[in-house]
Amino acid sequence: MTNHFGDVVGHSKAILIIGANPAVANPIGxxxxxxxxxRNNTQLIVVDPIYTKTAAKADYYLRIRxxxxxxxxxxxxxxxxxxxxxxxEFIKKRVYGMDKVxxxxxxxxxEVVSDVTGIPTDQIVQTATLLAExxxxxxxxxxxxxxxxxxxSNTRILPIMQLALGNMGKKGGGCNxxxxxxxxxxxxxxCCLADSLPGYYGLSEGSWKYFxxxxxxxxxxxxxxxxxxxxxxxxxxxxxxxxxxxxxxxQTYSSSPIRALWVQxxxxxxxxxxxxxxxxxxxxxxxxxxxxxxNEAAVLTNRKDNLYVLPVATQFETEGSVxxxxxxxxxxxxxxxxxxxxxxxxxxxxxxxKKFGFYDQYTRAMxxxxxxxELVDVKKDFVWPDDAVSEIARTLKTIGLGGWTxxxxxxxxxxxxxxxxVTLAGAGPMKGQYYGLPWPSWDKKHPGSPVLYDVDxxxxxxxxxxxxxxxxxxxxxxxxxxxxxxxxxxxxxGGYPEITRENIEEVLGSKLxxxxxxxxxxxxxxxxxxxxxxxxxxxxxxxYGNARARxxxxxxxxxxxxxxxxxxxxxxxxxSKYPTYPDQKNNFRVDVKFISEQQxxxxxxxxxxxxxxxxxxxxxxxxxxxxxxxxxxxLTPEMFANIHPDLAFKYGIRDGDMMWLHSPQxxxxxxxxxxxxxxxxDRICLPYNFxxxxxxxxxxxxxxxxTKPYTTGExxxxxxxxxxxxxxxxxxxxxxxxxxxxx
Amino acid sequence: MxxxxxxxxxxxxxxxCIQCFACSVACAEAHDLPVGISxxxxxxxxxxxxxKEVSVSIACMHCSDPPCAKVCPVDCFxxxxxxxxxxxxxxxxxxGYCLYACPFGAPQFPxxxxxxxxxxxxxxxxxxxxxxxxxSAEERRFYGQNRIAEGKVPICxxxxxxxxxxxxxxxxxxxxxxxxxxxxxxxx
Numbered sequence: 001m002t003n004h005f006g007d008v009v010g011h012s013k014a015i016l017i018i019g020a021n022p023a024v025a026n027p028i029g030x031x032x033x034x035x036x037x038x039r040n041n042t043q044l045i046v047v048d049p050i051y052t053k054t055a056a057k058a059d060y061y062l063r064i065r066x067x068x069x070x071x072x073x074x075x076x077x078x079x080x081x082x083x084x085x086x087x088x089e090f091i092k093k094r095v096y097g098m099d100k101v102x103x104x105x106x107x108x109x110x111e112v113v114s115d116v117t118g119i120p121t122d123q124i125v126q127t128a129t130l131l132a133e134x135x136x137x138x139x140x141x142x143x144x145x146x147x148x149x150x151x152x153s154n155t156r157i158l159p160i161m162q163l164a165l166g167n168m169g170k171k172g173g174g175c176n177x178x179x180x181x182x183x184x185x186x187x188x189x190x191c192c193l194a195d196s197l198p199g200y201y202g203l204s205e206g207s208w209k210y211f212x213x214x215x216x217x218x219x220x221x222x223x224x225x226x227x228x229x230x231x232x233x234x235x236x237x238x239x240x241x242x243x244x245x246x247x248x249x250x251q252t253y254s255s256s257p258i259r260a261l262w263v264q265x266x267x268x269x270x271x272x273x274x275x276x277x278x279x280x281x282x283x284x285x286x287x288x289x290x291x292x293x294x295n296e297a298a299v300l301t302n303r304k305d306n307l308y309v310l311p312v313a314t315q316f317e318t319e320g321s322v323x324x325x326x327x328x329x330x331x332x333x334x335x336x337x338x339x340x341x342x343x344x345x346x347x348x349x350x351x352x353x354k355k356f357g358f359y360d361q362y363t364r365a366m367x368x369x370x371x372x373x374e375l376v377d378v379k380k381d382f383v384w385p386d387d388a389v390s391e392i393a394r395t396l397k398t399i400g401l402g403g404w405t406x407x408x409x410x411x412x413x414x415x416x417x418x419x420x421x422v423t424l425a426g427a428g429p430m431k432g433q434y435y436g437l438p439w440p441s442w443d444k445k446h447p448g449s450p451v452l453y454d455v456d457x458x459x460x461x462x463x464x465x466x467x468x469x470x471x472x473x474x475x476x477x478x479x480x481x482x483x484x485x486x487x488x489x490x491x492x493x494g495g496y497p498e499i500t501r502e503n504i505e506e507v508l509g510s511k512l513x514x515x516x517x518x519x520x521x522x523x524x525x526x527x528x529x530x531x532x533x534x535x536x537x538x539x540x541x542x543x544y545g546n547a548r549a550r551x552x553x554x555x556x557x558x559x560x561x562x563x564x565x566x567x568x569x570x571x572x573x574x575x576s577k578y579p580t581y582p583d584q585k586n587n588f589r590v591d592v593k594f595i596s597e598q599q600x601x602x603x604x605x606x607x608x609x610x611x612x613x614x615x616x617x618x619x620x621x622x623x624x625x626x627x628x629x630x631x632x633x634x635l636t637p638e639m640f641a642n643i644h645p646d647l648a649f650k651y652g653i654r655d656g657d658m659m660w661l662h663s664p665q666x667x668x669x670x671x672x673x674x675x676x677x678x679x680x681x682d683r684i685c686l687p688y689n690f691x692x693x694x695x696x697x698x699x700x701x702x703x704x705x706x707t708k709p710y711t712t713g714e715x716x717x718x719x720x721x722x723x724x725x726x727x728x729x730x731x732x733x734x735x736x737x738x739x740x741x742x743x
Numbered sequence: 744m745x746x747x748x749x750x751x752x753x754x755x756x757x758x759x760c761i762q763c764f765a766c767s768v769a770c771a772e773a774h775d776l777p778v779g780i781s782x783x784x785x786x787x788x789x790x791x792x793x794x795k796e797v798s799v800s801i802a803c804m805h806c807s808d809p810p811c812a813k814v815c816p817v818d819c820f821x822x823x824x825x826x827x828x829x830x831x832x833x834x835x836x837x838x839g840y841c842l843y844a845c846p847f848g849a850p851q852f853p854x855x856x857x858x859x860x861x862x863x864x865x866x867x868x869x870x871x872x873x874x875x876x877x878x879s880a881e882e883r884r885f886y887g888q889n890r891i892a893e894g895k896v897p898i899c900x901x902x903x904x905x906x907x908x909x910x911x912x913x914x915x916x917x918x919x920x921x922x923x924x925x926x927x928x929x930x931x
Binding site: 035 | 797926
């Protein structure tokens with residue numbers, strides 16, 4: 001989130017929710033949108049393939065065909081540019097490349113957009129007009145936007161529209177992406193990913209060297225842990241296609257097949273291609289599962305040996321900081337000690353590290369601190385979790401976690417009632433801090449930044465420009481913010497570059513002492529000494545620069561986002577006009593099919609119904625935790641699919657009848673038909689939160705005694721179609737096809 | 744300030760209710776109800792129909808002139824001073840007349856367990872327990888928690904994700920709702 005829920009309540013005049021259903025996925029978040037409606041007459045626009053519970057609260061509901069979000073937003077941009085509704089000043093001073101977006105938008109007339117998206121032209125015109133006339137407006141999305149073969153383009157076109165409307169860096173504006181679960185933002189910031197070190201540092205040698213230093217370990221030792229040095233800088237397998245690392249049916253690029261899998265805190269059974277996951281789980285040499293509730297991956301596999309289930313404690317049995325969807329951190333106390341033989345997540349990892357002989361290196365940084373500009377050993381033992389949080393705070397400079405000390409976070413927890421829920425500002429003893437110190441909170445005095453990119457607020461009070469992330473110029477155009485864009489209170493007028501050892505004296509106009517020159521890191525991201533941050537504070541400067549937002553990503557296959565039909569499209573006539581990407585070589589160590597899969601057949605002839613997956617309010621993720629509650633299970637006692645009566649009766653399916661759903665991959669699931677008008681007759685919709693039944697086979701005998709939840713059922717992701725995003729490799733959960741058959 | 748003459752009331756703002764079931768599930772969990780007994784339920788009308796769907800959370804409305812009490816052949820109902828309508832499970836014979844009379848379908852009839860003693864009626868107590876000694880084991884077994892005696896808000900409203908479900912002194916409830924509707928568009 002660039003802004004936060006309270007900010008939406010306080011300032012947004014319009015909210016566009018696209019590809020998100022907070023009424024079921026984030027009810028507390030939804031409250032804020034309803035409060036905004038009550039307090040500010042905020043207009044709520046919901047765009048979704050399904051008439052969701054969120055749509056039921058909307059002022060305007062637009063039913064979109066799955067996988068056509070880019071086309072829809074271009075339709076709005078077309079009208080915005082055509083009528084001169086864009087914020088010309090904002091674009092001129094703070095944006096790079098909008099002219100290329102304008103060129104693409106010119107093609108997307110309401111008629112063309114209506115044909116592609118299924119949204120009537122008058123609704124497109126109405127929405128564009130509303131957004132042009134209603135400022136500030138915020139855009140809200142979630143997995144309905146990301147989970148596509150064009151997910152990356154989807155997530156780019158929305159901020160581009162906000163830039164065009166001048167809604168970025170404004171109270172009540174911005175892009176507010178809702179995280180679905182507790183601490184998902186924290187897991188992302190720590191980069192529990194295959195392609196980056198914590199804090200989005202990537203996998204370059206420079207990043208590894210910085211982390212080696214920050215962890216107090218030898219870089220060569222770190223490198224020696226890899227099969228050979230080059231693997232250190234290569235992406236690992238992704239969660240989406242790890243199973244190919246085991247099965248190796250598509251070309252893989254790895255030093256070895258994957259032979260062992262350790263699952264800790266992951267709903268593996270709600271990933272796409274569940275049938276492939278089952279095969280891979282069966283083929284592994286070793287499977288270890290470490291969870292508070294039995295992970296149904298243990299049930300999905302039929303293996304009889306080399307499968308270990310470790311009991312791990314819940315959040316109530318441990319302590320530490322968690323990050324909320326708006327980049328804010330909260331301290332969480334331990335309620336009880338771990339029950340029975342459970343261990344906390346970190347204790348499991350510590351035992352693991354001891355067994356494998358790297359415990360000392362693993363925990364060393366928690367015994368270190370920066371003294372007089374240098375990282376040195378300061379004590380013999382560490383205190384969990386305080387020293388882990390301190391290590392994170394002093395190391396992750398990219399997103400400005402410097403202010404997140406355990407002392408400050410604990411203090412905020414004790415005094416939470418002193419903060420205003422709309423502005424997040426503290427009062428009394430908490431004056432001068434925002435609740436949760438939303439990042440960037442550059443240093444121990446920084447209040448946090450509730451609204452990103454707001455140049456009307458001084459850096460030391462939470463303001464900033466856009467980050468200088470992509471160099472100083474591109475195609476001969478200066479990428480820094482215009483001379484008139486001065487961050488309030490800054491000693492530097494206009495845009496400025498990110499601060500490095502090389503440019504600090506020139507940019508900040510200050511002289512470094514010889515001692516400082518000795519200690520300073522090469523740039524603001526790797527400056528352990530803290531000297532760069534200190535000088536920036538004195539100058540009211542954000543260490544990451546003050547630059548232009550770019551709408552062109554020259555490294556990507558689509559420098560400007562383009563509409564591309566889903567891999568399994570319901571409109572073959574549009575596939576030739578808007579084809580997907582060429583097949584991909586070696587992304588996350590595996591080849592990925594795009595065009596060859598899309599054009600292998602005219603899929604819609606055999607699989608005529610669009611497949612949409614959804615969350616239900618009482619179940620989250622793979623659903624094991626909630627399906628183990630009798631009251632929550634009672635709300636959805638079995639797996640089902642919502643189907644329009646007109647479609648159901650075509651196949652002779654009555655309300656409550658069982659039906660088979662077949663996928664293009666040859667997989668099938670048996671689910672109960674639930675007649676429902678939230679879907680149109682061209683699509684069906686089903687929850688992804690069930691497991692324990694696989695392609696009609698009941699896996700009940702695989703549950704260890706006493707672990708079977710109250711409800712089990714087919715996973716919708718057994719029939720999720722093949723398809724992955726071209727950059728992130730997230731599966732295309734939210735656009736696909738299926739065939740219905742009465743069971 | 745609450746008036747001495749007003750009564751405790753529930754109110755559900757249907758423009759806020761998103762059918763998340765938190766009220767109903769929290770109620771069942773808090774009072775350890777048998778599965779299938781819904782002291783509080785969420786009713787959705789026109790499910791999935793564009794522009795028509797509406798949800799509301801319903802339990803015993805703690806009527807000022809409760810028809811259940813009027814028709815009860817054994818006179819097991821009583822109204823507390825604060826207006827909460829309760830009943831005595833030791834008097835109740837489980838005949839079901841109250842279900843006929845209740846406009847909201849509030850009375851529930853469990854089959855077994857502590858709540859189903861002799862098949863008697865069970866309903867929302869506004870988390871105020873029953874005639875047994877306050878916060879005694881017996882009160883808890885027959886009626887569930889007595890949060891009111893502990894100075895706590897009834898659990899359903901306490902967990903409402905969107906502040907749709909309001910509870911309290913009728914004057915306070917109407918003041919909150921009045922403010923919500925009259926301040927529309929005024930930024931408060």
